[in-house]
Amino acid sequence: MDSETLLARITDYASRPDPYPLYTELREAGPVVPQPDGSCLVGTYHEIAALLHDPRMSADPRTRGALTHKPPFLRLDDPEHHRLRTLAMRPFGPPHSPARVDGMRGEVDRITKELLEPFEAARQIDIVDDFAYPLPVAVICRLLGVPREDEPLFRAWSDALVTAADVRTDADTTETDKAGDRARVEMGGYLVGLAEQRRGKPSGDMLSAFVNEPDPELRLTPEELAETAVLLFIAGHETTVNLIANGVLTLLRRPEHLDQLRREPDLLPRAIEELLRYEPPVHMRERVPHADIDVAGTTLAKGTSVILVLASGNRDPQRFADPDRFDPTRPDNQHFGFGSGIHLCYGAPVARLEAQAALGALLPHLGTARLVQDPPPYRQNAMLRGPRHLLIQW
Template identity: 70%
Template sequence: MAVDTLLERITDYANRPDPYPLYAELREAGVVRQTDGSYLVGSYYDIVALFHNPRLSSDPRNRAAPYGRPEAEGQEQLLPFIRLDDPEHHRLRGLATRPFGPPHSPHRVDAMRGEITRITEELIEALQGRTRIDIVDDYAYPLPVTVICRLLGVPREDEPVFREWSSAIIDSVDISPGEDSSERERVGLQARAQMGCYLVDLAEQRRGRPSDDMLSAFVNDPDPTGALSREELAATAALLLVAGHETTVNLITNGVLTLLHHPDQLKRLRREPGLLPGAVEELLRYEPPVHMLTRVPLTHVEVAGTTIPKGVPVVLVLASGSRDPKRFRDPDRFDPARTDNQHLGFGSGIHICYGAPLARIEAQTALGALLPLISTATLIEDPPPYRHSAVLRGPRHLPLGPVRGRDLGSDARIRRGRPSW
């Protein structure tokens, strides 16, 4: 097929279960212009170079006509820092980091380990006596949602409300060539505004009455130079709430599916639990939660002999780069013990994933606790139904059933959250 339709084929829902042959076709073709005018980049070294190129912008307002989005059309709503460039990106990311990580809050993420383990144990225990479970609804979704709610200070019972907003925001940033996305983007902007107002109201309730959560820290920062404006707080808090669970759901779910497809490696991880951290890194390379990101050249940029004009969107296919045979040995093999593994699962450069340390802990804890259970379960649907998004790729549901007619967890003895048959 013509290489100028690659983006259409990659984003076609029919190819959601296995886009990797298309990524191989992309790497073979090099940098290619698509029918919608955008450019696709799929090789590891080209993607890394572009991530570190200051002439590539994350801000959609730098897109040339006719590639503009609602943010470029007079919208006053502030963009989250992941969609801004330095120096504003650096300033806002720095303020967002103060209550989250070093140097101001060096123990925040590590202190969550016990809480994450406890939440995981509760979820595993709730699976006892079940003849069928859905890894997404019963485990992979509630774990990171509960964690990010605790971290930010959002009432867990409000999840039905912000789940609807979150879905609209995710839909709005999906890539759908040939489709009029203006309505999705309008709904996404509205959802982001509503979520921002909700989170700012929660934060304001804690002004002058600090508690141990990030929303409280944002409004009670004693450093006057470290204060977020109301609009900046809304954009930052909404970003953290959405990104704090959406990608981790995919990471855990893709991990379970991958292990079920590789029973030999599943057995190995049960024998050698010390491999779990490396297994999570390999999952970030082999089946990442985020498959592509878009950048915009601020001037003409040459990539692998191709000149990409100023303002024309460039789609960096991270999942393709992480399976590039020019960078990774035997890239289509899932190897939890892989050592040379500088994958693109969390991006690269100044916009590398803000929540990566937390996501790693959640995935390691979640998969470690789940290993005994999935060792005695079977996939009910293979491939399972996938989420619509080609950007945030993962199963929408992952139903598992029993082996040899045994109930999932029916005779399990829960010890530290791990069923033992």
């Protein structure tokens, strides 16, 4: 049956420019679609939402023996997830504090303006390398306290970690996993070393706050600090790169909406929510049931790898009217762009701020821009889907 090859076809690089017909096929095949490797795909909105909020679903890869080391809190279950997430976010302030996020606006705008300066004289730029990547990296490095001259160190580490975290159907992933482990250890070691330099010398950044926490009950162990700092860096920029690049690509393909946003810039926050639904930066997440779970008459057996295809849920006609149409004024837009449930992206307010600053600053420049290549070359990653390069000319 064709449905049995869906995961292989979705993760095939040839599908990266447009996986959405496959997601339609997935939804039509049923709420739960078993695959030959024993995993199950779930692509319908309401079933995904229920499973993301079900405490019987585990985010911890050790549940099925996929890891031996303790993962970062993003991939832990409560209560340990809640403890580490709470400790990690203490220096950042309340996870959704408007005051904290608004306090970053000036720095984000300054970095955005700095990155845009060379655009005035350039005839061609790469939106990814020249803008969408350096902006969120600069912001998360400022938050963590990474020296500006060390920012280039992180690209190779980040690429290796993201590649290892992808949903894969390869028979042998040993080398990819080893490269990811090396990157995790090297990056964690660097960040812990940087934090240790600030012990007893608070400097106002997050690494400094972690090592200078006065309450012994609220301190992270060195291992927890390493995993948390790596997670904050990766999560602090990877999704935002895709959100900005996908946003520019979507608007250049739809000049009527680009013109609409240039005329009505107050629509930009709603347009970004629609981008998070229509072209989300994260396409799927893996979960493992702690117990047998019934989903629309099908049993997800304990220990099964369940791949929740969030981007498919975002296009489910049972939840969204005319879901394949980009509508920057769409109401009631409860998408999965930042996930849902206890693992809802804690950095979502910052990502929204960065996307608003980036697209808002780019809008005046895009009226005379054209895509050099459409579709553009995409990143290999099927889970974190976005252009690898996005060349535009004026």
